[in-house]
Amino acid sequence: MKFSGTVFKYGNDINTDVIFPGRYLKVWEPAEMAKLAMEDLDKEFAKKVRKGDIIVAGKYFGCGSSREQAATCLKAAGVSVVIAESFARIFYRNAINLGLAIMVCPEIGSIAEAGDRLEVEPTTGEVKNLTNGKTAKAKVLPPFILEILGDGGLIPHLKKKMAKA
Amino acid sequence: MGKTMAEKILAKAAGVKEASPGDLLDVYPHVAMSHENAGLVSKSFKEIGTGKLYDPDRIVIIFDHRVPAETEKTAEGHKTVREFVKKHGIKNFFDINTGICHQVLPEQGFCRPGEVLVGTDSHTTTHGAFGVFSTGIGATEMAAVWATGKLWLMVPETIKVVVKGKFKPGVYSKDLILHLIGKLRADGADYKSIEFFGQAIDEMTIASRMVLTNLSMEAGAKSAMIPPDQKTVDYVKSVTNKPFEVIKPDPDAHYCQTVEIDLDQLTPQIACPHAVDNVKPLSELAGTVINQALIGSCTNGRLEDLEEGARQLKGRKVHPEVRMLVIPASWKVYRQALDKGLIAAYIDAGAVVLNPGCGPCLGAHQGLMAPGERCISSTNRNFQGRMGSTQSEVYLASPAAVVASAVAGMITLPEVK
Numbered sequence: 267m268k269f270s271g272t273v274f275k276y277g278n279d280i281n282t283d284v285i286f287p288g289r290y291l292k293v294w295e296p297a298e299m300a301k302l303a304m305e306d307l308d309k310e311f312a313k314k315v316r317k318g319d320i321i322v323a324g325k326y327f328g329c330g331s332s333r334e335q336a337a338t339c340l341k342a343a344g345v346s347v348v349i350a351e352s353f354a355r356i357f358y359r360n361a362i363n364l365g366l367a368i369m370v371c372p373e374i375g376s377i378a379e380a381g382d383r384l385e386v387e388p389t390t391g392e393v394k395n396l397t398n399g400k401t402a403k404a405k406v407l408p409p410f411i412l413e414i415l416g417d418g419g420l421i422p423h424l425k426k427k428m429a430k431a
Numbered sequence: 432m433g434k435t436m437a438e439k440i441l442a443k444a445a446g447v448k449e450a451s452p453g454d455l456l457d458v459y460p461h462v463a464m465s466h467e468n469a470g471l472v473s474k475s476f477k478e479i480g481t482g483k484l485y486d487p488d489r490i491v492i493i494f495d496h497r498v499p500a501e502t503e504k505t506a507e508g509h510k511t512v513r514e515f516v517k518k519h520g521i522k523n524f525f526d527i528n529t530g531i532c533h534q535v536l537p538e539q540g541f542c543r544p545g546e547v548l549v550g551t552d553s554h555t556t557t558h559g560a561f562g563v564f565s566t567g568i569g570a571t572e573m574a575a576v577w578a579t580g581k582l583w584l585m586v587p588e589t590i591k592v593v594v595k596g597k598f599k600p601g602v603y604s605k606d607l608i609l610h611l612i613g614k615l616r617a618d619g620a621d622y623k624s625i626e627f628f629g630q631a632i633d634e635m636t637i638a639s640r641m642v643l644t645n646l647s648m649e650a651g652a653k654s655a656m657i658p659p660d661q662k663t664v665d666y667v668k669s670v671t672n673k674p675f676e677v678i679k680p681d682p683d684a685h686y687c688q689t690v691e692i693d694l695d696q697l698t699p700q701i702a703c704p705h706a707v708d709n710v711k712p713l714s715e716l717a718g719t720v721i722n723q724a725l726i727g728s729c730t731n732g733r734l735e736d737l738e739e740g741a742r743q744l745k746g747r748k749v750h751p752e753v754r755m756l757v758i759p760a761s762w763k764v765y766r767q768a769l770d771k772g773l774i775a776a777y778i779d780a781g782a783v784v785l786n787p788g789c790g791p792c793l794g795a796h797q798g799l800m801a802p803g804e805r806c807i808s809s810t811n812r813n814f815q816g817r818m819g820s821t822q823s824e825v826y827l828a829s830p831a832a833v834v835a836s837a838v839a840g841m842i843t844l845p846e847v848k
Contacts (some may be wrong), residue, residue, distance in 0.1 A: 279617050279706060283814040288793035292497070292504045294471065306816040326618035329651065330814060331793070332553040334471070334569035355622050355653055356553060360569035408455075410583075420571055421478050424578070428481065 267416060268387045269346035269367065270396070271318035274311060275380040278324035282336035282357065291333060296342035303339035317344035320386070322378045324350065328357020334364060341366040347386055349374045349393065349404065362411055365419030369393070371404035388412065433681025435589040436656045437624040440564040440678050442586075444547040452588040452687070459581045462541050464491040464550035466532050468570045470508040472551060473515045475574035484519055485580030491523040492516060493535050497796045498527035498788040530761025530787040533557040533645065533729035537637075538763050540671025544659040545678040549576060554729050554811060556652055559644040560637065561667060562659035562677060564624075567648070587624045587653045588687035589680075590615075594629030596694035600847040603739070604639035605731060605809070605829040607631075608646040609700040611692060613710030621651035623687065626680060631694055632657060637666050638733040645730050646811055649707040699844055701807075702827035705815040713832055716842045723806035724749070724837035726830045727758025727785070728792045731809035736830040737768045740809075741776045743834035743845060748781050750840030755782035756798045758790045782837070794818050807836045 284307040286299065293299055304311035321327075321340065327350035328336060337360040340348065347367040351374060361368045367388050374393065377400040378384060385394045389412055391404040407415070417423035434442075438450050445456035465472050469492045476484075484490065492512060500506035509527075516524045529535050533554055536542055544562035548555065551573045558565035568582065576582050592611060612619075625647050632640065640657050647655030657663075658679045667675065699713040726732065726740050737759060749755040757777045759765035765787055768774050774784055783798075791798030792810040799819030800806055806818055806825050813825035828836075831845035 281814045283794075283812070283817050287816055288795045289799075291467075291793075291795055292502060292508060294474070294508075306821050326621060326651070329617055329621075330553065330812065332551055332555075332567040332569055333468075334571055337569075352618065352621065354618070354651060356567050356569060359572060363569060363571045363575075410455075420575055421475055424479055424575055428479075 267367065267389050268385065269318060269320065270383065270385040271320040271346050272316065273320050273322050273378050273380055273382045273384055274315065275378065276307065276321065276323045279326050279329055280307065280323050281330035282328055282333050283330055285328065285336040286333060286339045291335065296338055299335060299339040300342035303343045312343060315343050315345065318346045319344060320384050321345055321348045322374050323348065324375055325352045327353050329354035332356045334360040337361045337364045337366045347388065349386065351375060362414055363420035365415060367415055369404035371402055373402040377402045388415065432685055433683035435624065435684045435686065436562065436626055436658065436678060436680045437564055437587050437589055437654055440545060440547060441584060443545070443678070450586045452586050454586040455583055456586060457581050458547055458584045460549045460576060461489060461543070461546040462491055462548040463489050463573060463576045464493065464532060464536060464548065464555070465573055466493055466552060467496045467508055468551045469512045471570035472573045472577065473512065475571045476577050479574060479578045481578050484577050487519055487521050488523070490521050490577060491536065491541055492521060493525040493529060493532040494527045495531045496789045496793065498786065501796050528762060530763065531729045531732065531789060534733065534760035534764065537561060538670060538761060540673065543667055543671060543673060543675035544663060545676040549573070549582065553648050554645050556648045556655045557641050557645040557729060559654050559656035560640040561663055562656060564654050564656070566654050587622055589624040589626055590620055591686035591689045592625055592627050593689060593691045594627065594631045594694060595691060597631060598694050599697070601831060601845040602697050602699055603829040603831065604635060604642040606697055606700040607692065607694070608643045609702050609710045609827065610697060611690065612646065612650045612708050614690065615650040617649065617706060617708040618651045620647065622653055625652050625655040627657045633660060636735060637662060638735045642730055649811060699829065699832055701832070701842065702813055704813055704824040704826065707812060707827065713828060713842065713844055716826065717844060719842040720805065721753055721807050721836055721841060722804040723754045723756065723798070723800060724833050725756045725791060725798065725806060725808040725810060726833050727756065727760065727790055728810040729760065730811040731830050732758055732760030732764065734764050734767050736809060737773045738771070740830040740834040741773045743831050744776055744780050744838065747838050749837045753837050753840050755837040756785060756791065757782050758785045759787050761787050791818050807833050807842055809833050
């Protein structure tokens, strides 16, 4: 599950209203949602983000509404993984269920800056900054969550399980 | 050692003898609620491919976020859900003429003590006011609940909130919970449950208790509960014939943190832009000019809120440069407000009364703001861009403070006589 990409860095308490504003909740198509991602926080994000890029944030990323579009739009925009000091619980679940990798890493803010290149491995928690050589260790997610992520999200995971049963 | 409400209720719903914080349980919720996002849920449900709902009677769908449809796209979404409901025989469907999900659920008897309720809305914590373990989840996860009847939940630690003293005039449960959020901060209860105790809680109306559990979400709470008492049981029995078992915390339950709040010291509070935990005494903001004032939402759109607001009017008009919006939380509340003459009082004062629904609270429908504008609101979030322009501002306060401010044209303390 190794990812590498360029860092987009944000602060604490990034809420789902700025990740995906309420006025767009009627938009369901992932490709359209990708263009609206982060609009109220960083208008440049949707234009600049490339496939595989990485969001680095402070505490309590994804707080606020339960709208899973906040995870869907980031995944559709190409984000491979969100690394934060901590997550709000509903966003944490939504990301896993939609197959968007997340990593909880309390030191991430001190080793990565916007524009740096990172290489990360969620299954071991390893975070390596290819730009400045610094490393950090993220918490490793429980095996059943890694399995859901590995399957691409909850729906493909359930389909796989049901096919086996 | 004794157990908290969350530990006891989740253990029961998972069919295990006991549960402790950190345990991962497969829980079978008694109620699974969605609003307009039932459209997204049904899309994911179709992808799962079983085509069969685990139990259609546990599913509740209530339209409230964009009612009536404000765009063709929303109308299409509504239509998709109505068709799904018909096809799958979901009888607990409430269309655009019912109200906000968190008000309609208790009114229709879906909040029963001791049960587990999940909803695709973050403010699902509201139903803890009835001793229900209730929590918000996403649409994809709800699709899995529709198909399999269950979801995994980690048993949370619990924060004990002890409320002492008595409310001073002009101070309400909204001020209490804003103060608590300011104290705990936005993530102070992330992954945790909250339980409320104290004489003031015992004496509180059901509606005021719902304000506490609703807004606990803004401190990050996974669930927030008030141990059921006779008032709870009487209310629930008045709306449902279904049996339920009251589950209370053990006296020796273990809490990860205890927070005490002294109501004798509490003054009207206000949450300033752009975070709900940016809470200050309202008096510090007095004199701040406003353009809009709003009473409504799942937080403070109930009958007692409309009553408290109307009491502030005293025959006066809304300030000519303020747009005042009034949104009853449900059709039932709307009807009662009509009978009590409250709607007439607001209309006579120059307010605009909108149909029950989430309205402008989440910036999706009606009453939005232009750049540079400011609103005082009885709603639940004040994030940047929440109610329109990212250059506008939302201040959160009690319904009484909202109406007092609407009349004055600026943020004002509620009048206490």
